[in-house]
Amino acid sequence: MVGYIRRRLLLAMPTVFGVMTFVFLTLYLVPGDPVTAMVDGPISAEQAQAIRDQLGLDEPFLVQYGKFLAKAVRGDLGRSIRTNRPVITDIMELLPFTIQLSIAAVALAVILGVTTGVIAAYWRNTWIDSLSLGVSLLGVSMPIFWLGLILIYIFSVRLGWFPATGQGSLETMVMPAVTLAWFAGAVITRLVRSSMLDVMNSDYVIMARAKGLNEWAVVGRHALRNALIPVITIVGLQFGNLLVGTVIIETIFARRGLGRFIVTAILEKDFPQLQGAVLFTALFYIIVNLLVDISYGLFDPRIHFGTHES
């Protein structure tokens, strides 16, 4: 197990390095001079020089690259062009909000998706099945920003059940989390349904039935456990979508968080902020998927952590 984890970590290293390189390069991919691209309107030569000095733009390219990597590894992501605050400070302040929201949404998506998927598969080819498939198809086709606005209109403007904006209490979390979870929940429903259908026809489920186990035990203990294996992968992938989905959700519901931070950074062309937030999000996503990889072993007894495993 330890060897397996170590190998997975080693395999992720080139990707982490590549992501850091790509994020570093974004500033240099900007057409024209990065300083004029970052500032609206005319600025004096001294101001431009100050920004160049702060970003170290006059140093040789490779030196800049080396410094960027060395600092990033130590958690130093530079300072914002606008506010001059260290980017890492802002990120650390905002990250908890975004992670809270993402985790709430993931939990909701998994609970709703697995339940609906199992129900649809169990009563396959009935109206229940069609209904859940229809809803999940709507789920993957609906832009989440539209869903968010509709929820606000119905539940806060009309009914007044939940506040449309605000932060902190559980009440303010409900609508953003539901909106964010919607798409992932739909994806999980479709996946659980088809994976349950495969499993329900397998020998061991037929065997379990033949033993005379009741339906709860057949579905819960034998079928669902095996059907959930592909779900773990998709949850890892969807977590990334949710993390970035906060870009939209936090904008709609006027919440503070990393998502809105990214949008503001783009609109204000604050590259250090953008680079820091993007790097952070990507690394977070890599780590989540690493954990997902590792957790397979806990769920799937067929995976051995031997040396011959690829």
Add this chain to the structure above:
Amino acid sequence: MRLSDSELQMTRSAKMSPSAPAEIAGYRSYTPLPWWVMVLRRLAQNRAALISLCFLLLLLVPAFFAPQLVAADPLRMDSRALYQPPGAGHLLGTDHFGRDILSRILHGAKYSLRIGFISVTVSVIIGVPLGLFAGYYGRWLDDLVMRGVDIMLAFPGILLALVFVAILGPGLDNAILAVGVAAVPVYARLVRGSVLSAKQNDYILAARALGATDLRLIMRHLLPNVIGPVVVLATLGTATAIISGASLSFLGLGAQPPTPEWGAMLNDGRDYLRTAWWISTFPGLAIMVTVLAINLLGDGLQDALDPHRHRN
């Protein structure tokens, strides 16, 4: 012996339609239908996909002829008709500038379709050759391309598109380009995978033994194998691209006001949700119906291209 073109054709279509009978002595020669005819026939049996296709074709009408079709100018403001609810005068109401929403939605069809088609074209044009060459040549080229793909896929959701918009600057064309480039790794990976499995076929070995050049092998023998999956991915990708493009516009990073792009319209109406729900609701509905139709068409194509796929 040199295989004639029609024989090669049969070898190839045999993959798509295994039922195509070989020529048997004494029987009249039988020319198998081109595989795409079979695909279209199977697609025609899928009612949801067919209705979706009709809807999408219908959507081309306002996309091209909206100015001739609708009397109301989508940009004309009317201070005497602000916030008109849906009704006789304005079927879907008016917005905070008194602009007719129906007219704006019909004019907006072209932006959403443009976002979908152009960005997917960008992804295909870059992603498919990358996947073909990486899969065919293997070795360092494959390593290089796949490491690049891994790195790009480490940016989840629309994050990569956001980064490209930040590099290029906000605007509709840049958003389209950003969405297209951000999806390249998905296409490259799919094509490479198909090429790797297609490369194992005997007819590739046979064609190579006959002296086919690399380019001929790729274009004549490997490309047909990847067209099916790419068509499905591109169709479903159009739906994703339309949503991504609308999301960028909604965030103010894509189409800029007063362009009647659906995502931008939604953003416009956000502040008036309390007083005029229709400003945001109808553009969102337009996005959803369009994306739903594309998704249904994509699902249908997937089934039609691969009739043996186990369908529950």
